[in-house]
Amino acid sequence: MAKSNSAKKPKQSRIQVANNEKILSAALETFATFGYRGSTLDQIAKSAGMSKPNLLYYYNSKEDIYGAILENILELWIIPLSKLNADGDPMEEIKDYIIRKLNYSKNNPLSSKLFAQEIMQGAKNIKSTLSGPLKQQYEETVDILQQWIDRGLLKNINPYHLIFMIWATTQHYADFYFQIELLLENKESDKIFKDAQNTILSVFIDGIKPE
Amino acid sequence: MAKSNSAKKPKQSRIQVANNEKILSAALETFATFGYRGSTLDQIAKSAGMSKPNLLYYYNSKEDIYGAILENILELWIIPLSKLNADGDPMEEIKDYIIRKLNYSKNNPLSSKLFAQEIMQGAKNIKSTLSGPLKQQYEETVDILQQWIDRGLLKNINPYHLIFMIWATTQHYADFYFQIELLLENKESDKIFKDAQNTILSVFIDGIKPE
């Protein structure tokens, strides 16, 4: 048995790494925009700057490409981003959480959009992640919020829906950016996100602080 | 020139009316879920309970069906729902507006989802509506909010983004309902929307009232 660095990495050549990146990047953009069924291999191949058979040399099928991307997103985004520190200051924790989520929308809008596409299409491919890891994370966060409420550090509102509100407002700036851009013409991205952050924080802070 | 009831209605037969309804309903569901490109005529025809050629007897093309549905949605939803009364009580007006939007999400989730699909795919087919009527409505609403802010009836926040926040939170309950349902298992729709409304109103009311 030959030596191997790690269990999962069967030594990729430079060209493999490069093409893999091009494919994943092109596929993310396509799938995020048109969803799984609305995306074509020709389109992805073209966007990645290679022929369709060449693309299929790296991934055996459309499903394989999609699966690889979903895996990335679920592992890198949804789970790790959702941490609240129960021992921290509630207002600071929530504030930081909102900023984190909004920055993610700004820097990784395609991930957010792909996630939105998946949900809107019935979450067929991520149902197990949603009802497994994500749900666990969600309920832990609810618990923390409830503890804060019980200790009088947070206004008495429904923590389940408070989380939805935060997700909704922050993800909106990724998923609906086309509309936002159109309605706020002349504003550049930095300005938009700065104003958004101020507004969202202002509403939430006053909206959830104990009375 | 023969008599005609109205300029736009060339007397539809009963069977035409019935099939038209079936088609529009099936198409809305399909397009809202998979977007324009992800939807197929076979799928729509099957869902409408008729053959594909029969479907194409009523509408000449896939684009025609899509166009008919978009028209409906834009006219019935986006524009009329966005009215704020500048002379009313700001808190009451905004509260009513949120309730209206949230009820629409509850009762017409497919319209909301189709709109979301359009935006996420670049808003190609509704760009003129967005930058025309919707934008006008949007800016009028911004003006009203700004007046209230100037008169000290509303906290001094960015009205452009306040509107986005309201849109985001209310539409979220239509667009992401699959996820919400999955995370809030055992809860029925009425309960979910009741809790959502209380939470959203609570946060916004305290979040935007003058300090």
Added chain:
DNA sequence: TGAATCTTTTATCAAATGGTAAAAAATCTT
């Protein structure tokens, strides 16, 4: 009832789409 009209089905089509085989070209290894 029967002619005229409207609706549905059957049989197709060309283009697009996901995918394969195998040869050609490029790269790596020694």
Added chain:
DNA sequence: AAGATTTTTTACCATTTGATAAAAGATTCA
């Protein structure tokens, strides 16, 4: 540089998809 390996291209293929033509079946209305 030669041989082995990896990467890319060319040429296809079977299905699916949007769409049409024309015949068959229903409805309507005189």
